[in-house]
Amino acid sequence: MKTTLMLGAMTVAGLAAGAAAAATLDDVKARGKLNCGVTTGLVGFAAPDADGEWQGFDVGVCRAVAAAVLGDASAVEFVPTTGKTRFTALASGEIDLLARNTTWTFSRDVDLKFEFVGINYYDGQGFMVPKELGVSSAKELDGATVCIQTGTTTELNLADFFRTNNISYEPVPIETNAEAQPLYLEGACDVYTTDASGLAATRAAFENPGDHVVLPEIISKEPLGPLVRHGDNDWGDIARWTLNALIAAEELGVTSANIDELAAGTNNPEINRLLGTEGTLGEMLGLDAQWAVRAIKAGGNYGELFEKNIGENTPIGLARGLNAQWTDGGLLYSPPFR
Amino acid sequence: MSTLSDPPAESFQLSQLLNDTRYRSYTFQFIALILLILAMAWLGYNLAQNLAAAGLNISYEFLGEPAGYDINQRLIEYDSQSTHWRAAIVGVLNTLLVAVLGCFMATVIGVVVGVLRLSKNWLVSKIMAIYVEIFRNVPVLIWILIIMAVFVAILPQPRDFRGDDPAASMVLDLFAFTGRGFYLPRPYFTVEWASGGTGWLVVLAVLVGSFFGARALAKWATATQEATGQRPTTWYFTLGIWFVPLAFVLLVMGLAWDIPALKGFNFQGGIFMRNSLIALTFALAIYTAAFIAENVRAGILAISKGQTEAAASLGLRPNRIMNLVILPQALRVIIPPLISQYLNLTKNSSLAIAVGYMDLTGTLGGITLNQTGRAIEAVLLLMLFYLTISLSISFIMNIYNNSVKLKER
Numbered sequence: 185m186k187t188t189l190m191l192g193a194m195t196v197a198g199l200a201a202g203a204a205a206a207a208t209l210d211d212v213k214a215r216g217k218l219n220c221g222v223t224t225g226l227v228g229f230a231a232p233d234a235d236g237e238w239q240g241f242d243v244g245v246c247r248a249v250a251a252a253v254l255g256d257a258s259a260v261e262f263v264p265t266t267g268k269t270r271f272t273a274l275a276s277g278e279i280d281l282l283a284r285n286t287t288w289t290f291s292r293d294v295d296l297k298f299e300f301v302g303i304n305y306y307d308g309q310g311f312m313v314p315k316e317l318g319v320s321s322a323k324e325l326d327g328a329t330v331c332i333q334t335g336t337t338t339e340l341n342l343a344d345f346f347r348t349n350n351i352s353y354e355p356v357p358i359e360t361n362a363e364a365q366p367l368y369l370e371g372a373c374d375v376y377t378t379d380a381s382g383l384a385a386t387r388a389a390f391e392n393p394g395d396h397v398v399l400p401e402i403i404s405k406e407p408l409g410p411l412v413r414h415g416d417n418d419w420g421d422i423a424r425w426t427l428n429a430l431i432a433a434e435e436l437g438v439t440s441a442n443i444d445e446l447a448a449g450t451n452n453p454e455i456n457r458l459l460g461t462e463g464t465l466g467e468m469l470g471l472d473a474q475w476a477v478r479a480i481k482a483g484g485n486y487g488e489l490f491e492k493n494i495g496e497n498t499p500i501g502l503a504r505g506l507n508a509q510w511t512d513g514g515l516l517y518s519p520p521f522r
Numbered sequence: 523m524s525t526l527s528d529p530p531a532e533s534f535q536l537s538q539l540l541n542d543t544r545y546r547s548y549t550f551q552f553i554a555l556i557l558l559i560l561a562m563a564w565l566g567y568n569l570a571q572n573l574a575a576a577g578l579n580i581s582y583e584f585l586g587e588p589a590g591y592d593i594n595q596r597l598i599e600y601d602s603q604s605t606h607w608r609a610a611i612v613g614v615l616n617t618l619l620v621a622v623l624g625c626f627m628a629t630v631i632g633v634v635v636g637v638l639r640l641s642k643n644w645l646v647s648k649i650m651a652i653y654v655e656i657f658r659n660v661p662v663l664i665w666i667l668i669i670m671a672v673f674v675a676i677l678p679q680p681r682d683f684r685g686d687d688p689a690a691s692m693v694l695d696l697f698a699f700t701g702r703g704f705y706l707p708r709p710y711f712t713v714e715w716a717s718g719g720t721g722w723l724v725v726l727a728v729l730v731g732s733f734f735g736a737r738a739l740a741k742w743a744t745a746t747q748e749a750t751g752q753r754p755t756t757w758y759f760t761l762g763i764w765f766v767p768l769a770f771v772l773l774v775m776g777l778a779w780d781i782p783a784l785k786g787f788n789f790q791g792g793i794f795m796r797n798s799l800i801a802l803t804f805a806l807a808i809y810t811a812a813f814i815a816e817n818v819r820a821g822i823l824a825i826s827k828g829q830t831e832a833a834a835s836l837g838l839r840p841n842r843i844m845n846l847v848i849l850p851q852a853l854r855v856i857i858p859p860l861i862s863q864y865l866n867l868t869k870n871s872s873l874a875i876a877v878g879y880m881d882l883t884g885t886l887g888g889i890t891l892n893q894t895g896r897a898i899e900a901v902l903l904l905m906l907f908y909l910t911i912s913l914s915i916s917f918i919m920n921i922y923n924n925s926v927k928l929k930e931r
Contacts, residue, residue, distance in 0.1 A: 268892055296895040316681075317787075328787040329702060334875070334884070335892040339591045343602035346592075354788065355592050356798075357878045357889070366671070367878075371679030372701050372797065374787045 208280050208419035217261045220246035221279035224264040224360050228385040228493050228500040238262045242283040244489040245410050248479040252426045257482035267335030285408040287337045297414040301424035304409050306506040306515050308402030309341050310380035315395050322401040326351040331364045331373035338378055341404040379406050388499035422469055429476040432518040433485035435509050440484040447477050458521045584894040591889050593880045606890045613885030620803055621868040627807035632814025639819050657812035663873050665809050670801040670877040677701040683784050698782055698789050703796040705782035705789040712776035721775050728767050735763040798879035810867045817859045821852035853926050861919040865912050882907055
């Protein structure tokens with residue numbers, strides 16, 4: 185009885201908080217901090233470094249939004265979430281923004297009442313196996329034991345893939361990436377599957393990354409992006425256009441190195457509009473004219489964030505691939521700033 | 523009783539509800555009840571309002587939709603195209619499996635440890651005390667994780683069985699103990715009519731028959747003993763009653779063994795006991811056994827020492843004193859707390875996801891909840907399932923308790 189009551193009270197309190205948080209921007213400003221949901225630790229995307237500072241590609245998005253809204257890239261409270269807890273955390277108002285490589289799907293967008301503000305990484309589900317197994321294709325995995333993070337889209341993709349190819353497997357559900365690593369390394373499962381970027385990041389943390397291969401098959405589309413709650417379009421716009429500003433900045437050649445110079449005014453009207461020397465875009469968002477300048481300064485433009493956290497010169501070593509600008513044959517395409 | 527002490531018939535006044543001690547407690551209980559109901563109604567109303575405001579509704583339609591995910595351990599037919607409801611049932615059965623195995627193991631270990639802790643042997647009693655203190659004072663989740671980690675780390679993996687000079691080999695060429703679990707030979711029937719479930723039903727029927735046969739024999743032996751003072755030697759008859767019909771039936775149905783063998787990535791064939799099931803059951807059992815041991819010890823200590831002395835003066839040996847005099851009386855003290863330990867074990871099994879065991883919390887409360895986003899519906903259903911399981915355990919154990927408790931006439 186008591187537990188029921190407590191649970192009910194907690195649920196209600198959570199929902200009440202969700203309903204009350206209609207004007208997220210005001211709440212964030214009043215609090216002076218952005219509550220940003222991230223992973224519990226995936227090197228390159230979001231993980232605390234040796235000094236306890238959160239670093240990574242998704243963390244970069246959080247910091248950019250905080251810089252745009254609050255003028256301080258460090259005014260972020262990072263809330264680690266698991267695959268299971270992330271949506272409840274966002275729906276209940278515990279976090280203002282979820283930047284935790286979350287796949288944009290129809291049901292999450294429509295049924296769970298969230299608003300994906302864009303895509304910051306185009307990914308797909310892949311498989312990693314130890315090299316010594318001599319497997320070269322995912323179709324050879326008949327009868328394999330597969331470690332899989334529970335509460336993600338990967339579970340459904342995996343079931344579909346094995347069903348379509350008419351091969352069997354034994355799923356081992358795991359709560360977090362950190363728990364999956366020892367199981368995979370000890371050999372309790374033959375295969376580890378998650379998004380290809382996650383595999384690269386996980387492998388980078390291994391003692392001997394060279395002993396493991398990522399199989400060529402990508403079995404799903406995983407557009408990963410930050411998301412906010414339904415019902416506060418102004419806040420959604422801020423998050424969406426902050427992400428777009430980072431992408432557009434790369435396209436327009438605005439980097440954290442030359443931004444001060446460019447912010448003084450250029451011949452390119454689009455850069456001027458983006459950086460607030462022309463037009464009133466910042467005002468329309470309910471921010472000041474310098475919002476995008478601060479967002480880009482926080483960690484650099486999209487390309488800089490990518491190179492610094494997960495690019496080819498990092499231990500993760502991901503190529504731009506689909507995540508290149510549309511001008512370079514990728515899928516990144518920011519709507520125009522006008 | 524004299525008529526003087528009888529209260530005069532008086533009219534009831536409203537102020538008595540507060541001033542009269544006979545009614546006051548009822549008044550306050552009634553007020554408290556109303557307040558509680560109002561609070562619950564307020565919470566429920568709030569919930570409904572907020573759900574409506576968020577555009578969500580309570581609906582269990584998702585239970586009929588295909589689940590889309592696979593479950594490794596299933597006691598009934600299930601694949602990714604089955605419904606969420608079926609996935610929940612698979613989870614319930616997995617929970618029950620762990621609960622039953624765990625309760626059984628915990629009882630055996632608990633009783634042994636509890637009795638040994640009272641041993642006169644200093645070393646034995648101290649070792650048991652250390653066991654109890656260590657296991658009941660560390661959270662069960664930690665035990666589950668440690669046991670799983672040790673299990674995976676020390677046992678060889680299937681890949682170690684491979685190659686010309688493998689690092690590990692099968693025990694007797696029949697059993698394979700790997701970090702992924704134990705692979706054991708599986709009996710099956712080659713004769714066609716018995717190859718389905720029928721064969722096992724026949725075996726069960728034979729065993730039940732043997733049980734009653736053996737009981738009748740024991741009864742006859744007791745009757746003879748009472749009549750003549752001599753107990754006939756019956757052990758070989760008992761053995762015969764148990765094994766001859768069974769062996770005959772197995773022979774007729776063509777018993778054969780499916781022996782696990784390394785094929786591809788894993789061992790194939792045989793019975794597979796998953797590492798998660800073993801680790802979880804074992805962890806829950808040894809954790810709960812520590813509490814049960816204390817219950818047993820308390821139960822035994824509750825029996826007055828005079829009983830032991832009286833039994834000893836009748837010439838009974840220590841073991842018989844324990845079995846015939848102390849334990850039957852101690853059971854009355856032991857069983858009520860034992861019921862709560864069984865309930866605890868069952869509820870603690872919801873930690874299963876820590877080792878990737880797909881119990882009810884893992885299927886309905888985990889993947890289904892996540893994929894459908896129907897958190898409130900799934901959690902309510904989850905509570906209903908656990909409540910049903912717990913109340914059933916409680917009900918069965920209470921029947922047993924009533925059968926052993928002191929009969930007062």
